[in-house]
Amino acid sequence: MIIQENFSLKSYxxxxxxxxxxYYTEITTQSEINELIANPIIxxxxxxxxxxxxxxxxxxxxxxxxxxxxxxGIEVLEEDKEKAIIKVGSGENWSDFVDYCxxxxxxxxxxxxxxxxxxxxxxxxxxxxxxxELEDYFYKxxxxxxxxxxxxxxxxxxxxxxxxxxIFKSKYQGKYFILxxxxxxxxxxxxxxxxxxxxxxxxxxxxxxxxxxxxxxxxICIRQxxxxxxxxxxxxxxxxxxxxxxxxxxxxxxSDYPDIRGIHVGSxxxxxxxxxxxxxxxxxxxxxxxxxxxxxHSLVLVNHGNASGKEIYDFACRIIDSVHIQFGIDLEFEVNxx
Numbered sequence: 001m002i003i004q005e006n007f008s009l010k011s012y013x014x015x016x017x018x019x020x021x022x023y024y025t026e027i028t029t030q031s032e033i034n035e036l037i038a039n040p041i042i043x044x045x046x047x048x049x050x051x052x053x054x055x056x057x058x059x060x061x062x063x064x065x066x067x068x069x070x071x072x073g074i075e076v077l078e079e080d081k082e083k084a085i086i087k088v089g090s091g092e093n094w095s096d097f098v099d100y101c102x103x104x105x106x107x108x109x110x111x112x113x114x115x116x117x118x119x120x121x122x123x124x125x126x127x128x129x130x131x132x133e134l135e136d137y138f139y140k141x142x143x144x145x146x147x148x149x150x151x152x153x154x155x156x157x158x159x160x161x162x163x164x165x166x167i168f169k170s171k172y173q174g175k176y177f178i179l180x181x182x183x184x185x186x187x188x189x190x191x192x193x194x195x196x197x198x199x200x201x202x203x204x205x206x207x208x209x210x211x212x213x214x215x216x217x218x219x220i221c222i223r224q225x226x227x228x229x230x231x232x233x234x235x236x237x238x239x240x241x242x243x244x245x246x247x248x249x250x251x252x253x254x255s256d257y258p259d260i261r262g263i264h265v266g267s268x269x270x271x272x273x274x275x276x277x278x279x280x281x282x283x284x285x286x287x288x289x290x291x292x293x294x295x296x297h298s299l300v301l302v303n304h305g306n307a308s309g310k311e312i313y314d315f316a317c318r319i320i321d322s323v324h325i326q327f328g329i330d331l332e333f334e335v336n337x338x
Contacts, residue, residue, distance in 0.1 A: 001025055001027070001032040001035045001036060002025060002026075003023055003024070003025045003039070003041070004023070004024045004025065005022065005023055005024075006020055006021075006022065007020065007021045007023070007024035007066070008020060008021075009021055009024075009053070009058060009062070009066065012050065012053045012068070013050075013053035013054075013056050013057075013058060013236075014052070014053055014054045014116065014230035014234060014235060014236055014237075015056075015057060015058075015234050015235060015236045015303050015309075015312065016234035016303050016306075017057065017058045017303065017307070017308065017309040017312065018058075018306075018308065018309075019058030019060065019061055019062055019309065019338070020061040020062070021048075021061070021062045021064070021065075021066040022045065022061075022062065022063050022064055022065065023041060023045070023064070023065040023066065024065075024066045024067075024068070025065075025066075025067055025068070026067075026068040026070055027067055027068065027069055027070060027071060027091075027177075028070045028071065028072070028091075029071075030071075030179075033144060033177065033179070036067065037144065037146055037149050041065060042065055042146060043146065043147070045063070045064040045065050046062075046063070046064030046065070046174055047064060047065050047066075047067060047146060047174045047175075048062060048064060048065070048066045048067070048174065048338065049067050049069055049120070049174075049177055049178070050066055050067065050068050050069065051068075051069050051090075051091065051117050051118030051120055051121045052093070052116060052117050052118055052121075054116035054117045054121075054230065054236060054237060055116075055117060055121065055125060055236055055237065055334070055335050055336060056236065056335060056336045056338060057236060057309050057312060057313060057333075057335045057336070057337050057338065058309045058338050059308075059309035059310050059312075059313050059337060059338065060309065060310070060338070062338060067177065069090055069091045069118060069120050069177070069178075070091040071089040071090050071091040071092075071120070071179060071180070072089045072091055072092055073087075073088070073089035073092070073180075074086065074087070074088050074089070074092065074097070074100060075087045075088075077182065079187075080187075081187060082186070082187055082188070083184060083185065083186055083187055084104075084106045084184075084185050084187060085139060085182060085183070085184050085185075086101070086106060086182065086183050086185060087180050087181075087182045088119045088180060088181050088182070088183070089119065089179075089180055090118060090119050090120025090141075090178045090179055090180055090181060091118055091119070091120060092118060092119045093118060093119075094112075094115055094116070094117050094118060094119050094121075094122055094127075095113065095114050095115065095116070097109075097119055098110070098112060098113045098114075098216065099113075099216075101183075101185060102212055102213055102216050105187060106185040106186070106187065107185060107186045107187070107188065107189050107190050107212045108132070108136065108137045108183075108185045108186050108190045109132070109137060109183075109185065110132075110190075110191075110212050110215045110216040110219060111129055111130040111131060111132035111192055111215070111219055112127060112128070112129055112132055112134070112219075113216045113219045113220050113223075114219065114220045114223045114224070115127055115129060115237075116230065116237060119181050120178040120179075120180075120181065122134050122181065123135075123138060123141055123159055123161075123166055123168065123178070123181055124166055124168040124169055124178070125164055125165075125166070125169070125334075126159075126161045126162065126163070126164055126165055126166050127164075128163075128164070129219070130192065130195045130197070130198060130219060130222075131192040131194050131195055132192055133161075134161075135156065135159070135161040137183050137184060137185055138156055138159070138161075138181070138183060138184075139155075139156075139182040139183055139184040140153055140154060140155050140156075140181075140182045141153070141154050141159070141178055141179075141180065141181045141182065142154075142178070142179045142180045142182075143168075143176040143177060143178045143179060144176065144177045144179055145175060145176055146175060146176070146177065147175065151179065152176070154167075163241065163244065163265075164241050164334055169336070189211065189212050190212075191210055191212065191215055193210070193215070197222050198215075198218060198219070198222070201218045201221060201222060202218065205218070225296070226296055226297045227294075227296075227297055227300060228294055228296075228300065228302065233294070233302055234302065234303035234304075235294065235300050235301065235302050235303070236300075236301070236335045237300065237334075237335075238274075238299045238300065238334050239299060239300060239301045239316060239333065239334060239335055240274040240278075240299060240316075240319075240320075240331045240332065240333060240334055241274065241331070241332045241333070241334045242271050242272060242273055242274045243271070243272050243274060243277075243329050243330070243331060243332070244265055244269050244270070244271050244272075245269070245270055245272060245329065246268060246269060246270075247264075247268045247269065247270050248268075249328075250262050250270040250272065253327065257280070260272065260276065261273055261276060272329070273299075274299055274323075274331055275297060275298045275299040277323045277326075277327055277329060277331070278293065278298040278299065278319060278323065278331075279298045280326065280327075281319070281322040281323055281326050282322075283298060283319050283322065284298040285298075287304060288315060289304075289305075289307065289311065290303060290304045290305035290306060290307035290311065291303065291304065291307045291311050291312050291315040292304055293319070301315065301316060309338075313337065316333070319331070
């Protein structure tokens, strides 16, 4: 294990923001983890575990210890005619893992295809897309506690999953290193197609025999058409969460904005697309200096040049203010702001 000091993170986050980490190292094996936790530095400073850096905004230098997670490995623990239980190294690429599952006939994750990041980051964020949440197929995870040096197993209830949230984003932030995540997947196709984007794509392609592979390809096509490739345009994917409001409030909004859309997420709760709210306030495609809103999807903020994290943060706050003034809704960041 090599520890580097005053390490630039600019090429390690997909927004391409400059930030200097006081210490940095990359972990690829269990022995390196043991070496890491034996180092007194790790216990005296804040710790940030990073995967691909695809859901993070640095607004300043990180005066702590950045650990890049590169733990690999996929193991099928159990399998029968109905299901498969699969353990995955937390440093595996998420999109590659979804491909692996679909190819092997392990179903359920197709709607989460092409979400950037590593497997270990998915339960932290409780990722979700097109009607599927990570928690729907989560079985357990193993994580190492920095303080005690002990490995703990977290089941579904232990993770306290919420909308783009978990216990690892709040109470246990920076206190655990997620080693592996285990999923329980179906051996029978699980096709969730209630979103209009999916229905429209199925109709446009004339698909009459939908399979998990075709559904995954549709999701990839939709994401490629809407979202910029971070390798070409620096971004962190969806910057804001879709707000959830009470149905009564939603109906009041609908009387003023007949075109507003929403999806029921509870008996009296409605999830509203943040992208629609941002579009209505006139921000879609706006560019100010090196920061802007992507022209094809207003949920994505773009670093057009060498924008600082502070510039991006301030720009995002102005969008939040506009939405609040017009709709009385407070948008929240989906990205992790450091």
